[in-house]
Amino acid sequence: MRKVALIQARMDSSRLPGKVMLPLAGKASVLHVVERLQHANNIDHIVVATAEHASNDQLVALCQREGVDCYRGSLPDVLQRLAGAARHANAEVIARVTCDCPLIETDFIDQRLAIIEKESCELTYCLTAGMIFAGASVMTAELLYRLDREITDASDREHGGLPYACRNRHLFNAKEVLPYAALNAYNFRLTVDELADYELVSAIYDELYKPGRPIPIWNVIRYLEARPELSAHNRHVQQTKVNDRSLMESPTR
Numbered sequence: 001m002r003k004v005a006l007i008q009a010r011m012d013s014s015r016l017p018g019k020v021m022l023p024l025a026g027k028a029s030v031l032h033v034v035e036r037l038q039h040a041n042n043i044d045h046i047v048v049a050t051a052e053h054a055s056n057d058q059l060v061a062l063c064q065r066e067g068v069d070c071y072r073g074s075l076p077d078v079l080q081r082l083a084g085a086a087r088h089a090n091a092e093v094i095a096r097v098t099c100d101c102p103l104i105e106t107d108f109i110d111q112r113l114a115i116i117e118k119e120s121c122e123l124t125y126c127l128t129a130g131m132i133f134a135g136a137s138v139m140t141a142e143l144l145y146r147l148d149r150e151i152t153d154a155s156d157r158e159h160g161g162l163p164y165a166c167r168n169r170h171l172f173n174a175k176e177v178l179p180y181a182a183l184n185a186y187n188f189r190l191t192v193d194e195l196a197d198y199e200l201v202s203a204i205y206d207e208l209y210k211p212g213r214p215i216p217i218w219n220v221i222r223y224l225e226a227r228p229e230l231s232a233h234n235r236h237v238q239q240t241k242v243n244d245r246s247l248m249e250s251p252t253r
Helices: 029-038 054-066 078-088 106-119 141-150 154-158 162-167 195-208 217-225
Strands: 003-008 045-051 069-073 093-098 123-125 136-140 174-176
Touching: 003 029, 003 078, 003 106, 029 045, 029 054, 029 093, 029 106, 045 054, 045 078, 054 069, 069 078, 078 093, 078 141, 078 154, 093 106, 093 141, 106 123, 106 136, 123 162, 136 141, 136 162, 141 162, 154 162, 195 217
Parallel strands: 003 045, 003 093, 045 069, 123 174
Antiparallel strands: 093 136, 123 136
């Protein structure tokens, strides 16, 4: 089965515009997400899924310079964008990854991709994961296309169909996959929504990153454990809420 990572990335974030291009250790954040996924074991191809909007032209140009596959679709209709990107890449299984998480834990993605393939699941979900694991969902491409056909609610479509899929998981061959308990016990916020988030992640990259070698997540944990004042830097930032009825892994767009 062809397993494709679809990276949602756009320049017009309301809380931190242009964050996907902000530098981490001298390299754009989106390229760090690409690099981490390139080191995953179960991903065959990577596509940056962005929008047909002039604000994203520089992002597309960066992808072209770096040889990263890029697809442009609807700005507000993220579900349409993801389905189009999946077709573009001839995907059979997709891992939807948000660019909000430049320290995305790829082992957890690998685990779920393997389950989809070996156990014939359509969807893996996790309703309890902490922020270390935020930023990814894994499903078959056929389920993604089904969601694209069936979902009419604009909010569900804006969030890639995942709230709908999780609320209606009893309708699919779905399996909850829990993250590694030892990691999920930490409450470090590693998602980039606001400037304080970026400052924290930037400090981590400045200290720990070596070119071409994604930072192991346990190195991040040990670094933040030793620097409680740094780990508290973005504790005040509130995670964006989708709506009260949504059950999903990553509320970011």
